[in-house]
Every structure is written in structure tokens, then in C-alpha cells.
Amino acid sequence: MFENHLPTAELQALDAAHHMHPFTDGDGLAKKGARIITKAKGVWITDSEGEEILDGMAGLWCVNVGYGREELAEVAAKQMRQLPFYNTFFQTSHIPAIQLAKRLAELAPGDLNHVFFNGSGSDSNDTNLRMVRRYWQVLEKPEKNVIISRWNGYHGSTMGAASLGGMKGMHAQGGLPIPGIVHIDQPDWWSEGGEMSPEEFGLTRARQLEEKILEIGAENVAAFIGEPVQGAGGVIIPPASYWPEIQRICRQYDILLIADEVITGFGRTGNWFGCQTFGITPDIMTVAKGLTSGYIPMGASIVSDKVAAVINGSDEFAHGYTYSGHPVAAAVALENLRLLDEEGIVARVGAETAPYLKAKWESLAAHPLVGEARIIGMMGSIALTPNKETRAKFAAKSGTVGYICRERCFANNLVMRHVGDRMIISPPLVITPAEIDILIERALKSLDETL
Numbered sequence: 001m002f003e004n005h006l007p008t009a010e011l012q013a014l015d016a017a018h019h020m021h022p023f024t025d026g027d028g029l030a031k032k033g034a035r036i037i038t039k040a041k042g043v044w045i046t047d048s049e050g051e052e053i054l055d056g057m058a059g060l061w062c063v064n065v066g067y068g069r070e071e072l073a074e075v076a077a078k079q080m081r082q083l084p085f086y087n088t089f090f091q092t093s094h095i096p097a098i099q100l101a102k103r104l105a106e107l108a109p110g111d112l113n114h115v116f117f118n119g120s121g122s123d124s125n126d127t128n129l130r131m132v133r134r135y136w137q138v139l140e141k142p143e144k145n146v147i148i149s150r151w152n153g154y155h156g157s158t159m160g161a162a163s164l165g166g167m168k169g170m171h172a173q174g175g176l177p178i179p180g181i182v183h184i185d186q187p188d189w190w191s192e193g194g195e196m197s198p199e200e201f202g203l204t205r206a207r208q209l210e211e212k213i214l215e216i217g218a219e220n221v222a223a224f225i226g227e228p229v230q231g232a233g234g235v236i237i238p239p240a241s242y243w244p245e246i247q248r249i250c251r252q253y254d255i256l257l258i259a260d261e262v263i264t265g266f267g268r269t270g271n272w273f274g275c276q277t278f279g280i281t282p283d284i285m286t287v288a289k290g291l292t293s294g295y296i297p298m299g300a301s302i303v304s305d306k307v308a309a310v311i312n313g314s315d316e317f318a319h320g321y322t323y324s325g326h327p328v329a330a331a332v333a334l335e336n337l338r339l340l341d342e343e344g345i346v347a348r349v350g351a352e353t354a355p356y357l358k359a360k361w362e363s364l365a366a367h368p369l370v371g372e373a374r375i376i377g378m379m380g381s382i383a384l385t386p387n388k389e390t391r392a393k394f395a396a397k398s399g400t401v402g403y404i405c406r407e408r409c410f411a412n413n414l415v416m417r418h419v420g421d422r423m424i425i426s427p428p429l430v431i432t433p434a435e436i437d438i439l440i441e442r443a444l445k446s447l448d449e450t451l
């Protein structure tokens with residue numbers, strides 16, 4: 001364990017001098033100093049000043065079983081002693097990868113029975129991008145290579161994944177999207193639905209996929225990718241009509257459907273996978289984060305019989321990572337899945353925790369600053385607005401008020417994230433009703449202080 005022998009200010013100065021943070025304005029952070037997190041247990045993280053902070057984001061939507069599970073540490077140490085590394089290339093395999101692939105095939109819906117291991121969510125989506133193009137190439141339709149995704153979707157930070165994503169701010173920073181990726185609009189009813197009913201709006205947005213396919217020509221389209229619920233885009237929960245229509249269109253035009261379950265997988269929406277919550281079965285599912293509850297990096301592409309038969313049935317798929325199927329990560333993932341299952345964590349989310357959180361979360365809509373409170377399972381957001389009736393946006397640059405609210409939350413020892421002027425939660429799935437009450441209390445206090 002790394003003991004903290006240095007004063008916080010000194011750690012902050014070293015951090016500013018040497019550590020480049022992801023998705024961070026480095027100079028801005030250097031001026032105020034990073035909050036140094038030293039340990040964690042359950043849903044609580046502790047900083048270098050000894051403050052206990054309720055982690056309403058499960059780290060980055062990932063610590064599903066909560067912090068401090070000894071079982072995961074034990075299994076990692078045991079695996080490191082027995083076989084710390086071996087790759088799954090060159091005609092070899094190993095027991096943790098085999099067992100994990102089998103377990104994921106059991107848990108995944110439909111005929112998603114094959115697993116390609118990756119290191120993260122981003123590189124899993126790069127795998128998917130290459131795999132769907134390879135699929136059509138093997139079927140002698142190489143021109144079927146365009147992938148359709150959505151504006152404001154998030155699929156990761158690598159060149160491929162950021163191109164699949166629809167974050168214009170990321171695209172603007174050079175060379176994105178890479179060729180052969182096009183975007184359609186997202187199904188955000190509250191912000192963009194106008195006079196339409198949610199169901200009508202869901203169908204309208206899904207049918208943009210059909211329009212785009214017809215524009216490009218189905219013979220040129222390889223796949224559609226989307227998150228069952230957009231996380232980083234602001235917890236955008238599509239109307240119930242949306243996903244079944246997307247699935248219908250993909251089937252009609254012979255286009256592969258990829259569900260990016262990096263956030264929604266492993267209990268987050270109340271079922272094992274988000275696509276079960278929305279009643280669809282994709283051809284490929286991306287998973288990461290909750291696969292290991294974030295204790296160690298790992299991602300995977302879970303692939304249908306149909307796609308695997310083509311990829312396995314041709315010459316070598318020239319793709320893979322040194323850490324594909326890493327034995328320590330696989331052992332941790334297996335143990336994590338055992339905890340989620342045998343301790344009834346996923347089942348309890350659907351039956352108890354999520355309904356309790358939903359009632360409390362939706363009560364925030366009564367606050368003068370909150371235009372909408374939406375939630376599904378254990379992921380929710382509130383929209384901050386100066387006018388609930390008109391759903392107006394603040395005059396200040398988008399995100400300014402959200403940022404203030406997030407800073408107030410952090411000062412009140414609650415981690416909530418902001419996306420523009422939306423505040424987001426995605427707590428560990430093991431959060432208790434008493435801890436949910438604390439979360440809501442601190443959120444309300446922070447909202448009051450943001451006004």
C-alpha cells in the first residue's frame with residue numbers, strides 16, 4: 001500500500017508538475033490542485049485530508065460491487081503468483097480466459113456465445129469496428145464498410161472509438177472522424193422532442209437510421225453502434241419505441257447491430273445488460289468497466305454465433321492486444337461476476353435499490369433549478385434550467401452552471417459529474433437506502449448553493 005507521507009499541498013504540486021490528467025484543463029487544475037484520493041470502502045472514497053466522500057459515480061460508472069472487496073484482491077494476488085501473464089495468441093489459451101469466456105456466454109442474451117478480449121472499452125470498440133468490416137470482407141462484400149453511430153454518443157478515446165462517438169469537441173481536436181463513419185441524431189426526448197410524444201419521437205429518431213441507410217445504400221453499410229442508454233452524453237434514456245425499431249431496421253437491411261454496454265452492462269440498468277432492459281439482441285456487445293468493477297482494466301467484445309462463424313471460419317483475423325484475455329484481469333472479472341450473481345447484487349438493483357433511488361431522484365424535480373429528473377436502474381441525471389416551463393438554457397456558456405453545481409457537490413463531499421448543465425449519478429450498485437438518502441440530501445444542499 002502507498003502510504004501518504006507527504007502533505008497534500010506537496011502531492012498537488014508534484015501532480016501538477018508531472019501528471020497529465022485525461023479530459024482535464026491541466027493549467028486550471030494546477031491552479032486549484034487535484035483532490036488526492038487515498039483509499040475507499042463500499043461507496044465511500046477518502047481524500048488525503050481524511051474527508052469521506054460519497055462516490056455517486058462509482059468511479060467512472062464502473063465500481064459496481066463497491067470498493068474494498070477483499071475477494072477481488074485475493075484472487076488477483078493468487079493469479080499473479082500462479083500465472084501473472086500469458087497471452088492468448090499463437091495457439092495457446094489459459095484457464096481464467098476460458099472460464100471467463102464461458103461465463104460471459106452464459107450471461108449474455110441470445111446467441112452471444114463468443115468472446116474477444118480487449119483491454120478497455122475504447123479498444124473493444126476498435127475491435128468491433130475492425131471485426132464488422134472484416135465480417136463483410138470475408139462474405140465478399142468489402143464495400144459494406146460504413147458504420148453508423150450517433151451524435152453525442154460516447155464510445156471511447158482512441159481514433160476509432162472517438163470517431164464512432166459523436167462528441168463534436170473530440171472530433172474538433174484533429175483528424176476525426178476517420179473515414180467511413182457517419183452519425184445520426186440521438187433520442188433525447190426532453191431536450192429535442194418538441195411537441196411529439198416520447199414514443200413518436202423514439203420512432204422518428206430510430207427511423208433516421210433507415211433514412212441514412214437508404215441515403216448511403218444498404219450495400220455500403222456494415223453496422224450500427226449505440227449505447228442502450230447514452231452515459232457520457234448525459235444519461236439519455238431512449239423512449240421504449242426506439243431500440244426495437246432500430247433492431248427491426250438493422251435486420252431488414254442486413255446490418256449488424258452493436259450494443260455498447262460499457263456502462264449499461266453488469267446490472268447498471270437493473271438487468272445484467274441494457275439490451276435486455278430494452279428488449280433487443282445485438283450481434284456484438286461491447287463490455288468493460290463493470291466487467292471487473294474497475295478493479296483492473298479489461299474489456300471484451302461478446303459476439304454472436306453468426307459473426308463468430310464468419311470471423312473464425314476464414315483466415316486469421318489480424319487483430320489483438322498484448323493484454324487480450326490477461327489472466328489476472330480474467331480471474332478478477334470471474335470473481336466479480338460471482339459476487340454480482342451470488343450476492344444477488346444485480347437482482348437487488350432491479351427489485352429494491354433502483355426503485356428506491358428512482359423515487360428519491362425524481363423528487364429532485366421539485367427543486368427550482370431542476371427541469372427534469374430522469375433515471376433508469378442505477379444511472380440518472382437532472383437537467384438544470386432557469387425556466388422549467390420553457391426548458392430554457394442558461395445564458396452563460398453551456399456547462400458553466402453544471403460546473404458550479406459539481407464543485408458545490410464536491411465541496412459537500414458528494415461526487416456527481418456534470419455534462420453541460422446536466423448533473424449525473426451512477427453510484428456503486430451496492431449503495432444502501434440510508435446512503436441514497438445522504439446522496440439526495442447532499443445533492444439538494446448543493447443545488448441550493450448553486451442558485
Ligand code: PLP
Binds near residue numbers: 156289
Ligand atoms: N463506451 C462507453 C459507452 C463508455 O462510456 C466508455 C467510457 O466511458 C467507453 C466506451 C470507453 O471505455 P474506456 O474508457 O475503458 O476506454
